[in-house]
Amino acid sequence: MTDFVLVAGTWLGAWAWDEVAAELRGAGHDVHPLTLSGLAEKQGVPAGQRTHVRDVVDEVERLGLRDVVLVGHSYAGIPVGQAAQRIGERLRRVVFVDANVPVDGESFLSGWPSDPVRQAIAGHDGFWPPLGAPEYAGQGLTDEQIARIVGGSPHPGATLTEPAVLAGPLGDLPATYVKCLLDGDEPMPAVAELLKSDSWELVELDTGHWPMFSQPHALARLLDAAGSRP
Template sequence: MTNFVLVAGTWLGAWAWDEVATELRGAGHDVHPLTLSGLAEKQGVAAGQQTHVRDIVGEVERLALRDVVLVGHSYAGIPVGQAAERIGDRLRRVVFVDANVPVDGESFLSGWPSEHVRQSIAEHDGFWPPLGAPEYAGQGLTDEQIARIVDGSPHPGAALTEPAVLTRPLAELPATYVKCLLDGDEPMPAVAELLKSDSWELVELDTGHWPMFSQPRELARLLDAAVRP
């Protein structure tokens, strides 16, 4: 039995996966959506990036899961990629959904103009609040779906500024990268480099950066296909 552990990106909790989880369970999988520390029902918990790595590893160990597929969306690709290295032979595959990937010694904010994010974190007591509704235009979302994201939790700033710590080359892991084409049709350079590995595969989804809302059924099908022989 495949165990999917689903981790959403900034501002979101386990609730973001409700529709995808229903589809995956209907296909016969066990599904474990996970809220990271400091978000949604876990607001008020101090959290950095390594806290989030421990959240994921701890969930796998607490539930004694094997045959695990770790799924990381957006920011969550960074802690998920690190956790995938740390759960050893429990891992079946890691899936990055339009996600950032961990680069040893670099943070979520490394490598792109991020001063506005850092300023926002400083102005909001160490948290990055969700963006305003106009920022989600052109991503295949309904007004209702945008409102749900905008109503999400402020994201702990330390999780965005702490560096990743890798213990082995990420290219060695069995991985699928889901590129959402409305968010740009080319993977970021760090991902493009990893996709040269024989252990990695690229699949595309014709929707925006939040496919768990815009195309949950199609995303679930891709996740199911990623573990089929």
């Protein structure tokens, strides 16, 4: 039995993991989907990136979890990666699901053409609204699944613009990186560099960027396997 803490990316809350969590619980694991501050049922709570790191660390400590697998999807890889360093011996493994990884001194918006996102944040009172339905084409999602994502909550902009602060080399963590192939078949450069570490492994999933919706059973099996790694 493994304790999983599941954290979804922008616009999403703990609800995004319902199908994955059910399957992992059916396999005998304890599963703790987490909504980050400012999202879903926590809308209205002020949040920067440091807040989201604390959200993850506080959840692990509040529940007294040990031998825990932290799972971060998309944006959530940035706070989850930092939290993984901060929980020390409580960590069993960190899993990045088609995720951004934290780079010391850089933000989620660093290193890619992010001006449209910055403009959207500036034009929506400091929040990044969910993208329109056409932006999710080609990601293996049904219309119903796309509607669920589009219906998510605006994402606090400060969490996307604040820089990450690493406590040590991220490559030292025991980590699994899940690359979703419909979102591009090559990991981003920061991930490719980390995958050179003996502590990191790459696993591919033949689906799009939101596998908790498009392939929840395959993702749950993959997480189950990652949680059994030494």
